[in-house]
Amino acid sequence: MSEQERFDRLRLIRSPRIGPVSYRQLLARFGTAGAALRAIPDLAARGGGKASVVDAGAVEREIAASRALGARYLLMGDADYPALLDQFEGAPPALIVRGDAALAAGQCIAMVGARNASAAAVRFARTLAQDLGQRGAVVVSGLARGIDTAAHQGSVGSGTIGVIACGLDVVFPPENRDLQAQIADSGLLVTEHPPGVQPLARHFPARNRIIAGLAVGTVVVEAAPKSGSLITARLAGEAGREVMAVPGSPLDPRAQGCNQLIREGATLIQNADDVLEAVGSIDIRMVRQGSFDFACEPVSSDVAAGERSAVVALLGHAPVPADELIRLSGLSPAVVQTVLLELELAERLDRLAGGRVSLR
Template sequence: MDDPERRARLRLARTHRVGPVGYAQLLARFGTAAAALEALPMLAARGAGRPIEPADPRRIDEEVRRVAKAGARHCLTGDPDYPALLAEADGAPPVLIVRGDLSLLTRPSAAMVGARNASAAACRFARGLAQELGQAGVTIVSGLARGIDTAAHQGSIGSGTVGVIASGIDIAFPPENEGLQARIGEEGLLIAEQPPGTQPLARFFPQRNRIIAGAAQGTVVVEAAPRSGSLITARLAAEAGREVMAVPGSPLDPRAQGCNSLIREGATLIQTAADVLEQLRPIDLRALRSPVQGWGASPPEDASDRERAAITGLLGPVPVAIDELIRQSGLAPAIVQTVLLELELAGRLERHAGARVSLA
């Protein structure tokens, strides 16, 4: 795509209330980001909510300048080097900011996550496992957090590691990993979704986790407490149709409860690198997503007032699957997509993992 269209796509992606699903549907419907930007006010008005204002072009110019200053670049969905597995994951980011070697994600890949307050034994195991997998040609994906993430990166830095961060590409977090983060950007691959200068706020970590899970063929959890971010990553991996693996631990250690629960629920028990390699089968991208969820779904169509009322009446504060809305409404998927998009742009709809939606 030419530079004006790239700028327009970046502007569309940075527009408040345009999420990853809405972004893809807008491009499918209008063909170009420039046309989609022009249509945003009209679509939001149909959703009977708040007006919407496209992102300021000056803000986009500043972002492009800061990305270049950080030695990074933008990678958009549709670019030939956008990670193929991630593109197929639910809610794949329209825009990535990357520094390093994107070809690392064309190799077999495994995400490794775990507790920030991990035990010394678990960190040693994670470091050794990542090293062995790297020597076998597997790229290790993790989140540059303290504990297991750091150990995984340290073990795979020489063979191929990908660090996904919740801040801007120019901000190191945690501070003690500044050197490791810089080295990953030079020798591996560093990925950020947020614009430069963005601080690592709590709400950005689940978004980072979906990239970690979506970019890899499977996720290995080494140590995790119940209700931890690592278990969120494992759940996202399962929802994306990827392998979920867990290292068992002592039932006396609270940090092992999450992994033991995953195994009880069906995750593959991992003890060696050979166990992981056995699970990393080639993935058929065509089998990962349903037509309703996928980027290739039919473009949205105009909906009537009656159809809008029917779909809105089926929605409430409890998340519901989009395919359930299609079944209960009896309307075409493209019509349902249209109404949901209008509600989202109007600030009246929230999207959840697993292709579920609710009224805001």
Template sequence: MDDPERRARLRLARSSRIGPVTFAQLIGRFGTASAAIEALPMMAARGGGRAPELADPRRLNDELRRVAAAGARHVMIGDADYPALLEQTDAAPPVLIVRGDLSLLDRPSIAMVGARNASAAACRFARQLAHELGQAGATIISGLARGIDTAAHHGSLATGTVGVIASGIDIAFPPENAELQARLGEEGLVIAEQPPGTEPLARFFPRRNRIIAWAALGTVVVEAAPRSGSLITARLAAEAGREVMAVPGSPLDPRAQGCNALIREGATLIQSAADVMEQIRPIDIRSVRAPVSRWGAPPVEDAGDADRAAVTALLGPVPVTVDELIRQSSRVPAIVQTVLLELELAGRLERHAGGRVSLSAL
């Protein structure tokens, strides 16, 4: 990509109502971000609303300046060094901000997550497990949070570790991990999806978790309470076809209940680095890189008024899968996806986990 197209892609990704799925569909339909931006008013009008608000060029200039000042850079989906495992997912972030060595993700990668208030024994186990996995040739990915994340990063600093954060690349959270985050930027890799200066708000952590899960061949949960963020990461890993592994714990410890539940539901019980490597060793990371051709796809079919009416009539406030809309509308997938894209650009559609969609609440 030349510089004008990279800037156009950054502007498109930072515009309102343009999520990862919408971004991918626009690029697939129009070929370039510049062409997609020009077509936004037309597409939104067909969906019955106004076009998304484009990012202010001054904000883009400020972001570029702050990323450079942090010693980081932008990596866009479609770039040769965009993380391979992450790129194959349908909702891969269009733009990442990275500081450090991206080649760490060319090696087999294992996500390690767990409780922030983890027990001393669990932290010691996580640190040792991360160290042994690193010695076996794996890169450890975690979220730079307190507890298990911190232990996993410390255990794998010497062999290769990646921290995915929910804030901007220039903000350390929690504050006590500022030095650790700086070390990862110099000796490992730090990844942020949010622009510089973004505070780590609660809604950004599930998005951070999906990057952790999708950038790894498998996820190991060391200690987790029921309904914790670690279990969200495990669920995301499972939905993406990744290995889910869990360390068993005492039934008397609430912090072990999440791991024990994962094992009961089919996660692999692991007790050593050898157990983890046995699960991921048969997988060739090169075989899962997404084909670049999807970024040069021909335009999809345009929808007519009858198509829009048929698809829209099937939508409501309750999320439904796109496959169900295709089946019930008797329209080809390209037509249904076009109608959904128009509705989303018009602000009338919401996307949910699991490829489900619903009409927006007005």
């Protein structure tokens, strides 16, 4: 990949309304990021709106700021882009990392849990992470309060990966400043956000998909129902990764999420040996093989006005799977996906989890 193509790909993913799905579709259709950037205004016009691409100067300033922090970019297609994450649907096209990127090629185990964790759970998480590190595993977590912090503290000596929901120059929570710096120096710090970006609420579910995507399995130590930790576990399970949970007292609300996961089929975990036994039993056929192909979301070079109208007529404010639109319209996947791409670029369509879409 040439330096110009790398720059254009970063510019493409930084442009408004371009997400992982539309990024792949545009590259699949136009071949290069430069050609995709030139085509965006026309595609948005076909969708009934306007779109622009991010200014090249803004991307140049972002790159300079990242380099000043001692960070570098990993783009999809790079040899050292994390292989397991590359297989994960919705994986970020561009990562900014600081530290030892080779850690992501190891046997990565995600550990997540409650921010307001009990003292017993914090102690258990720290010990479990330390034991996993001593056995050669790489612990991945999100540098949040509670279980995440304990997991990093236990494994920082053996190499840990911290995934954050903000720029590399931002520390959240503030009390983890020293820990975040230590991970950046001796482990690996990962984000998809440019320097200066603050940790907003919507960034955390997106961060969770990176945590799940980097790991062959996810351990939930303590979590309430409907918590972010359960989102991470669900994403891991949907991708064919191992989901593990530590049981807790039914009298503690913080244990209800873990107990629920176990009832639903998650592996019960009591120590590091349980974790390594569980991930060692994963049928590799359950995990997507190879890179998540750009062509998996086909797009067409031409859509008739009647075809476009047929797809739009099936859309509403209630989310619907894209596969359902293909079935109901009787049109090819390429045509339907092209119409959805045009509407998204025109700011008329939202993409939601599970491949669902809805009109804005």
